[in-house]
Amino acid sequence: MKVRRSDRLIDMTRYLLERPHTLVPLTYFSRRYDSAKSSISEDLAIVRRVFAQRQTGLLETVPGAAGGVRYIPMAGKEEAEAFVTGMAKRLSETDRLLPGGYVYLSDLLGTPEVLREIGRLIATQYVDQHVDAVMTVATKGIPIAQSVSQYLNVPFVIVRRDSKITEGSTVSVNYVSASSARIEKMELSKRSLPANSGVLIVDDFMKGGGTVNGMRSLIEEFDAKLVGISVFAEGNFSGDRMVSDYTSIIRVDEVDTKANTLHAIPGNYLAKNAAHFDHFKA
Amino acid sequence: MKVRRSDRLIDMTRYLLERPHTLVPLTYFSRRYDSAKSSISEDLAIVRRVFAQRQTGLLETVPGAAGGVRYIPMAGKEEAEAFVTGMAKRLSETDRLLPGGYVYLSDLLGTPEVLREIGRLIATQYVDQHVDAVMTVATKGIPIAQSVSQYLNVPFVIVRRDSKITEGSTVSVNYVSASSARIEKMELSKRSLPANSGVLIVDDFMKGGGTVNGMRSLIEEFDAKLVGISVFAEGNFSGDRMVSDYTSIIRVDEVDTKANTLHAIPGNYLAKNAAHFDHFKA
Incomplete structure (x- = not known):
C-alpha cells in the first residue's frame, strides 16, 4: 500500500539516522513505501535541505545504477x-x-x-x-x-x-x-x-x-x-x-x-x- | 519564519530520536518552527502513528500546562x-x-x-x-x-x-x-x-x-x-x-x-x- 509523503519523511529520517555512512539504494525506499522513485527523490531533496539547515549532517547522493543516498553526520x-x-x-x-x-x-x-x-x-x-x-x-x-x-x-x-x-x-x-x-x-x-x-x-x-x-x-x-x-x-x-x-x-x-x-x-x-x-x- | 509541515516532521523526528525519555513541551516545537500549537499537535499525531507502525517506539503525550511529548524507544x-x-x-x-x-x-x-x-x-x-x-x-x-x-x-x-x-x-x-x-x-x-x-x-x-x-x-x-x-x-x-x-x-x-x-x-x-x-x- 502506497505510503503518504508525511509518513515517508518520518520513517526515512529515522532509517537514515540509524545508518550513518551507509549507502541506501533509492529502490529500497521505493519498495519500502510502495512509491515511485521520482517521489522518493523529491522526499530525499527535502530531507537533504532540512538536515543541512538544522546542521544534522549531509545527505550525499551517489548517482547511477549502483547509487543511492548516504547520511553523513556532521556537527555545525x-x-x-x-x-x-x-x-x-x-x-x-x-x-x-x-x-x-x-x-x-x-x-x-x-x-x-x-x-x-x-x-x-x-x-x-x-x-x-x-x-x-x-x-x-x-x-x-x-x-x-x-x-x-x-x-x-x-x-x-x-x-x-x-x-x-x-x-x-x-x-x-x-x-x-x-x-x-x-x-x-x-x-x-x-x-x-x-x-x-x-x-x-x-x-x-x-x-x-x-x-x-x-x-x-x-x-x-x-x-x-x-x-x-x-x-x-x-x-x-x-x-x-x-x-x-x-x-x-x-x-x-x-x-x-x-x-x-x-x-x-x-x-x-x-x-x-x-x-x-x-x-x-x- | 513559519516552517513547512514536511520540514517540521523531519526535524521533529530527529529531535525526538536524539532525546529518548525526555519531556518536550509543545511550546518548544511551536517556537522552534514558528507554528501554531494546533499544527504541532497534528504533526505529533502523525509521528506517533508512524513510530507505532514501524515499531520505532511510543510517543507518549503528557497533558496539561506542564505537559508535552516523550519518545520511548521500544523494539517490536x-x-x-x-x-x-x-x-x-x-x-x-x-x-x-x-x-x-x-x-x-x-x-x-x-x-x-x-x-x-x-x-x-x-x-x-x-x-x-x-x-x-x-x-x-x-x-x-x-x-x-x-x-x-x-x-x-x-x-x-x-x-x-x-x-x-x-x-x-x-x-x-x-x-x-x-x-x-x-x-x-x-x-x-x-x-x-x-x-x-x-x-x-x-x-x-x-x-x-x-x-x-x-x-x-x-x-x-x-x-x-x-x-x-x-x-x-x-x-x-x-x-x-x-x-x-x-x-x-x-x-x-x-x-x-x-x-x-x-x-x-x-x-x-x-x-x-x-x-x-x-x-x-x-
Missing part, C-alpha cells in the same frame, strides 16, 4: 562551539581535582548527551578520511570510542593493559609511560584488526602521550595505518610530549594542587576543524 | 526475534570457542549495529520501571551499558576490579567468583551513584553470577536499589548459580572443547518480554 560550528565552551566550564569545576593533579571525568563520560556530542564532533573531523576502525585503551576511552564508532559506523577495538583469557591470542607491545617513565605492556586481540585497516585512535585524557604512542606501535604491529589521534582532554605536560599531531576538544591548562583549583580551556579542535564547518554553507 | 517482536535468532547463530560459530570453554565476543560487542540492537532490546524490558543508572563492570560490559543508557537516557557507572587514581574515593566490596571460587575485590567511585538510585545491572557474559552478585553488594553499599539484571549471554554452569532472577538475550548451551564445537540458543529474553511487545498492538 555553533553546536561545536557551544559544546566545547560548556565542557571547558564543566572541567574547571574545583571538585574535579583529584590528588596528584588528576581530573575526575567519569560523570561526564557516563552521560549519554555528552558522549553523543563527543562522538559527533570527533566523527566530523574524520568525515573525509578512510577510517576502518576506532581504537582505544581500556577503560575510560571505551565510551568515546563507541560513540565515534556509531557516528562513523565502523567497529571499535579495545586495547588492554591486562591479559584476559576471553580475548584469544593477542599481539602485545611494550611502551614507555611518559608521565612515570616506566615501561608498560599493552595488547590487542589478534583477530580484532585486519591488516591495512585505517585506524583512528581516541582516548579520554592525554598527558605525556605514552599510551597513545603505545597504540601507535600496536597499529604498526598489525600492519595497519594510523589515520588520526583525537582525545577528549589534554593536560599540561612539562616534558617532551611523545605525540605531536593530535586533536583535543578540551585543554586543562592550569592545575594548582595547593589552592585546589584547575582551569580548562578549549583544545585545538575548533581551530583544526574550521574548514569542516563550511560544509553547511555550500 | 519481529525485530527482537530476528536479532536474537541471528545472534544465536553468530555465537554458534566454531571459531569463537577459546581455550577453557570461553567464547570470543569482542567483534560483536565492538560493532555499532549489534550494540544499538542490544541497547534497544534491554531498554524495552525496563521501559515501565524507574531506572536512574545503568551499572556494569569493566571492561566488556561497558559498550552494553553505554548503549542501554542511551536508549533509557540515564547515566551509566563503571565498576572496576583494579584501583585507578582517576576515580577519586571509592567504595569497595569483596565477592566470590563462582567459577573459580576465589575471593576478589571490586570498587566504584564514591561520587558516581547517589543514594536511593534505581540501578539496572548489565554485563556481557554470565557464568556463575559471582560478578553480578558483587555488583549487587555494591548497590547495597550505596543504599541504592536493584531494578534488574540483564546480560547479553549466559553460559552453562554446573554448580549453583548465585543469581536467579536475570534476563539473558542468548544462552550458550553446549560447549564441547574436545570436538571444538559450541552451540547457542535464545536466552529467556523473548519469553520474559512477551507482554512488552503488545505495546504496539494498542
Whole structure:
C-alpha cells in the first residue's frame, strides 16, 4: 500500500539516522513505501535541505545504477562551539581535582548527551578520511570510542593493559609511560584488526602521550595505518610530549594542587576543524 | 519564519530520536518552527502513528500546562526475534570457542549495529520501571551499558576490579567468583551513584553470577536499589548459580572443547518480554 509523503519523511529520517555512512539504494525506499522513485527523490531533496539547515549532517547522493543516498553526520560550528565552551566550564569545576593533579571525568563520560556530542564532533573531523576502525585503551576511552564508532559506523577495538583469557591470542607491545617513565605492556586481540585497516585512535585524557604512542606501535604491529589521534582532554605536560599531531576538544591548562583549583580551556579542535564547518554553507 | 509541515516532521523526528525519555513541551516545537500549537499537535499525531507502525517506539503525550511529548524507544517482536535468532547463530560459530570453554565476543560487542540492537532490546524490558543508572563492570560490559543508557537516557557507572587514581574515593566490596571460587575485590567511585538510585545491572557474559552478585553488594553499599539484571549471554554452569532472577538475550548451551564445537540458543529474553511487545498492538 502506497505510503503518504508525511509518513515517508518520518520513517526515512529515522532509517537514515540509524545508518550513518551507509549507502541506501533509492529502490529500497521505493519498495519500502510502495512509491515511485521520482517521489522518493523529491522526499530525499527535502530531507537533504532540512538536515543541512538544522546542521544534522549531509545527505550525499551517489548517482547511477549502483547509487543511492548516504547520511553523513556532521556537527555545525555553533553546536561545536557551544559544546566545547560548556565542557571547558564543566572541567574547571574545583571538585574535579583529584590528588596528584588528576581530573575526575567519569560523570561526564557516563552521560549519554555528552558522549553523543563527543562522538559527533570527533566523527566530523574524520568525515573525509578512510577510517576502518576506532581504537582505544581500556577503560575510560571505551565510551568515546563507541560513540565515534556509531557516528562513523565502523567497529571499535579495545586495547588492554591486562591479559584476559576471553580475548584469544593477542599481539602485545611494550611502551614507555611518559608521565612515570616506566615501561608498560599493552595488547590487542589478534583477530580484532585486519591488516591495512585505517585506524583512528581516541582516548579520554592525554598527558605525556605514552599510551597513545603505545597504540601507535600496536597499529604498526598489525600492519595497519594510523589515520588520526583525537582525545577528549589534554593536560599540561612539562616534558617532551611523545605525540605531536593530535586533536583535543578540551585543554586543562592550569592545575594548582595547593589552592585546589584547575582551569580548562578549549583544545585545538575548533581551530583544526574550521574548514569542516563550511560544509553547511555550500 | 513559519516552517513547512514536511520540514517540521523531519526535524521533529530527529529531535525526538536524539532525546529518548525526555519531556518536550509543545511550546518548544511551536517556537522552534514558528507554528501554531494546533499544527504541532497534528504533526505529533502523525509521528506517533508512524513510530507505532514501524515499531520505532511510543510517543507518549503528557497533558496539561506542564505537559508535552516523550519518545520511548521500544523494539517490536519481529525485530527482537530476528536479532536474537541471528545472534544465536553468530555465537554458534566454531571459531569463537577459546581455550577453557570461553567464547570470543569482542567483534560483536565492538560493532555499532549489534550494540544499538542490544541497547534497544534491554531498554524495552525496563521501559515501565524507574531506572536512574545503568551499572556494569569493566571492561566488556561497558559498550552494553553505554548503549542501554542511551536508549533509557540515564547515566551509566563503571565498576572496576583494579584501583585507578582517576576515580577519586571509592567504595569497595569483596565477592566470590563462582567459577573459580576465589575471593576478589571490586570498587566504584564514591561520587558516581547517589543514594536511593534505581540501578539496572548489565554485563556481557554470565557464568556463575559471582560478578553480578558483587555488583549487587555494591548497590547495597550505596543504599541504592536493584531494578534488574540483564546480560547479553549466559553460559552453562554446573554448580549453583548465585543469581536467579536475570534476563539473558542468548544462552550458550553446549560447549564441547574436545570436538571444538559450541552451540547457542535464545536466552529467556523473548519469553520474559512477551507482554512488552503488545505495546504496539494498542
